[in-house]
Amino acid sequence: MARxxxxxxxxxxxxxxxxxxxxxxxxxxxxxxxxxxxxxxxxHITPRTIAHETGLDTEWIKEQLTKGFTRNILNDPPNRLIFxxxxxxxxxxxSPKLIDKAILTDYNLSSYSPLWQDFLLEYPVYKPLLNGCVxxxxxxxxxxxxTPELPETPPDDSKSTFEEYVESLKAExxxxxINFDEExxxxxxxxxxxxxxxxxxxxxxxxxxxxxxxxxxxxxxxTHQGSNKTSxxxxxxxxxxxxxxxxYGKVVKR
Numbered sequence: 001m002a003r004x005x006x007x008x009x010x011x012x013x014x015x016x017x018x019x020x021x022x023x024x025x026x027x028x029x030x031x032x033x034x035x036x037x038x039x040x041x042x043x044h045i046t047p048r049t050i051a052h053e054t055g056l057d058t059e060w061i062k063e064q065l066t067k068g069f070t071r072n073i074l075n076d077p078p079n080r081l082i083f084x085x086x087x088x089x090x091x092x093x094x095s096p097k098l099i100d101k102a103i104l105t106d107y108n109l110s111s112y113s114p115l116w117q118d119f120l121l122e123y124p125v126y127k128p129l130l131n132g133c134v135x136x137x138x139x140x141x142x143x144x145x146x147t148p149e150l151p152e153t154p155p156d157d158s159k160s161t162f163e164e165y166v167e168s169l170k171a172e173x174x175x176x177x178i179n180f181d182e183e184x185x186x187x188x189x190x191x192x193x194x195x196x197x198x199x200x201x202x203x204x205x206x207x208x209x210x211x212x213x214x215x216x217x218x219x220x221x222x223t224h225q226g227s228n229k230t231s232x233x234x235x236x237x238x239x240x241x242x243x244x245x246x247x248y249g250k251v252v253k254r
Contacts, residue, residue, distance in 0.1 A: 005033040006090060016070060023056060024069055030054050031073055032084055039094075039102040041087030042115050046080055076113050083115040085122055100129060112207055114200040132214060165202045175209055183212045 007029065011017060017025065030050060036043045047065065051058040065075045065082070074083040107116060107130050120127055170180045187208045191201075 005037060007033065008090065023060070024064070026054055027056060027061065027064060028070060028073070031082065032087070037084065037087070038106050039087070039091070039099050040106040040119060041084035042081055042106055042110060042113065042119060044079075044081055044110070074115055074118055076115050079110065079113050081110055081113050081115055083118055085118070088123060100126075104129060111211065112204060114203050116207075117200070117203055162201055166205065169206060169209065175213065178209065178212050178216055180209070183209060 017028070020028065027050070030053065031037075031045075034045070034053065036045050036049075047058050047061040050056065050061050065073075066077060068075065072085045074085065076082070103126060110116070111130075116130070120130070166184065169175065184205075187205060191204070
């Protein structure tokens with residue numbers, strides 16, 4: 001959406017930047033100013049693309065993104081997504097409605113990524129928008145404090161096993177209206193393809209169930225519009241819609 005990204009002159013005086021090597025400075029500037037950068041700061045990019053446009057070594061780039069060479073850039077390797085944490089702080093211009101619309105579009109394209117949890121921690125004002133509690137035509141500052149929110153931290157996430165977390169999530173009243181067991185099968189099938197690895201499986205499962213709940217509500221209200229309203233994988237396809245209940249009750253691919 002933006003035609004340019006500013007680089008503030010104070011960048012060079014930053015304590016962390018002064019510790020960067022020339023290659024680290026180039027990598028940081030590229031990741032915050034390249035044409036793929038979005039209004040949310042969450043966008044898809046590969047080490048090969050970065051290497052091609054900067055001349056940096058591909059393996060070195062992978063290593064830096066994996067270990068986290070700066071706290072202001074977070075990485076989701078399985079989905080080839082990164083998050084520029086302070087993007088809204090340094091890019092405040094533009095129409096608020098257009099920015100909200102762009103952020104919502106980013107979310108619909110990659111809501112399965114755990115980076116959105118980090119986004120909401122950084123910018124909690126966007127929680128109602130991403131929850132569908134308000135539209136892009138409603139000013140975010142008028143949202144009542146009692147508006148339902150996406151959880152910042154799933155309950156007992158760090159203390160329970162994944163199996164225990166599944167049972168805990170299933171017992172929550174919010175998910176009584178969906179076929180939890182069938183959605184769980186779809187979730188396992190989708191993420192089992194190609195032996196995909198999840199960095200935060202518990203958060204990914206909660207996001208999956210939230211989207212299933214939203215999908216069912218939209219179908220009931222007659223407002224569902226396919227892939228525009230549901231989360232999509234990195235290839236632009238709707239992950240959930242790839243699976244249906246087969247002849248013998250098993251969840252299978254379409």
